[in-house]
Amino acid sequence: QKEVEQNSGPLSVPEGAIASLNCTYSDRVSQSFFWYRQYSGKSPELIMSIYSNGDKEDGRFTAQLNKASQYVSLLIRDSQPSDSATYLCAVDLSGGSNYKLTFGKGTLLTVNP
Amino acid sequence: AAGVIQSPRHLIKEKRETATLKCYPIPRHDTVYWYQQGPGQDPQFLISFYEKMQSDKGSIPDRFSAQQFSDYHSELNMSSLELGDSALYFCASSSPRGTQYFGPGTRLTVT
Numbered sequence: 465q466k467e468v469e470q471n472s473g474p475l476s477v478p479e480g481a482i483a484s485l486n487c488t489y490s491d492r493v494s495q496s497f498f499w500y501r502q503y504s505g506k507s508p509e510l511i512m513s514i515y516s517n518g519d520k521e522d523g524r525f526t527a528q529l530n531k532a533s534q535y536v537s538l539l540i541r542d543s544q545p546s547d548s549a550t551y552l553c554a555v556d557l558s559g560g561s562n563y564k565l566t567f568g569k570g571t572l573l574t575v576n577p
Numbered sequence: 578a579a580g581v582i583q584s585p586r587h588l589i590k591e592k593r594e595t596a597t598l599k600c601y602p603i604p605r606h607d608t609v610y611w612y613q614q615g616p617g618q619d620p621q622f623l624i625s626f627y628e629k630m631q632s633d634k635g636s637i638p639d640r641f642s643a644q645q646f647s648d649y650h651s652e653l654n655m656s657s658l659e660l661g662d663s664a665l666y667f668c669a670s671s672s673p674r675g676t677q678y679f680g681p682g683t684r685l686t687v688t
Contacts, residue, residue: 498676507667507679508620552619564610564633565677567619 467491468555470568478576483540485571487553490534496556497529498565499538501549508552512538543575579604581670581680589686590658598653598683602670608632609651610669610677611643620667626651627673658687 467490477483485499496515500508512527514520514536520527526539536555540547550570557566582601590596602609608627612620622635626645637643640658645651655662663686669677 500679505665505684507682510676510678513676558633564622564625564635565620566622569619 466568467557468553468566468568470551470553470571472569472571474572474574476574476576477543479543479545481543481575483543483547483573483575485538485540485551485553485573487536487538487555487568488534489536489553489555489557489566491555491557492531492534494531494534494555494557497527497536498554499525499527499536500552500554500567501547502552502570503549508554511551540573543573545575545577548573548575581668581678583666583668583680583683585683586681587684587686589688591688592658592660594658594687596655596658596685598655598666598668598685600651600653600668600670600680602649602651602668603678606670606672606675606678607649608671608673608675609645609649610671611637611651611653612667612669612679614665614667614682616664623653655685660687663687 499511502508514527524541528537552570553568554565610625611623614620623637625633629645643653665682668680
């Protein structure tokens, strides 16, 4: 079983809708969680980081973390066609000592105009 | 804002040849990470350096080696290249235990 699991999708939503992306991880000592967006052939671009239980909002993006359930999610409100990309969940499974990131396989999001 | 710089952006090599990839971190970042991303795959951690010392090692083949220099730039040396080494190679940089920011990547094709 992979240490960081994501629904591979594809996830398709209409423009203006809320897109919900989910991620689970295997190690309870994990302290740092990240969402990256990756367009095809391009490098991962940081969207959000979250370290504490609860919600963290930045513009149209909200990250949610539940360490007891080992679950982190990303909500994208008012989805735009330009949000169409692969979203990678990344977790520091070392417990914060060295920030070696382990990635999930990514969820491909398509926002339809 | 300055970003991570990687060179070359594209590289074509033949089997059994050697390749060197370079990474220049964001100014004042002293930690560098290397990742390999095969087609349709997620990025796989290879190796990282903090203050010119190796800080962690992942699934890096013995044919690969890397180092970080006094100006904090890093080089990934790949020898005896195989077809399976064809991938995108990303470098990321951070401040100590900080958020990682990725460079544009080097696309390596081995023929």
